[in-house]
Amino acid sequence: MSLPELPNTRNPRELRKALLRLRMEMHRQQIRQESGQLLEPVRRLRGMGGSFGDGLGVKHGSLWGIGAVVALGFLTGKGVRSGNLTRLVRLGASLAPLIRLMLSRRR
Template sequence: MSLPQLPHNNSRAEMRKALIRLRMEMHRQEIRHESAQLLQPLQRVRGMSQNLHDGFGIKHAPLWGVAAVTLLGFLTGKGAKSGGASSLTRLVRLGTSLAPLIKLVMQTSRKN
């Protein structure tokens, strides 16, 4: 932010130009300030989403999300077949789809 220099000669036209430059700089600063205030909630949300991964120590968050959706789908969804075997089949599918996540959790717990 550099303010315009005042003219050395005090002619009326030069003083008017300097005044206009000062006003334009003031308007630029107002616009910067107002836009920063408008973007502040967005910055907070971005910071919260970043802190969610960092602060809670959630590693592989997308994998956890997929696992949660899969688990909810298997527990609340209705199968195409109905009968006693469908619940067993559903549990087998759940186990095979969550196997990579379980393996990952077990590996990280052994390292710590």
């Protein structure tokens, strides 16, 4: 992005306009940089979502992920109210490496 042209005049009004344009351009660049930093975690999550199935070694991993979420919803429908959700999440997290190991040996 190019900077605005500076006028070759000593007219105070034109110099103020040029200064204002430079400030606006600086603010635009700051906003662009800060929004990029804010969106970085979202970009990482999108990248992880695409490689989720590859990490597990399963074809159509995103479909399997959606199926797991739906199954967890059915299984924990009553469990959420009684406080068993954290226990089920821990169980699922501990079983994920075993499932990955089983799938890698199956190939």
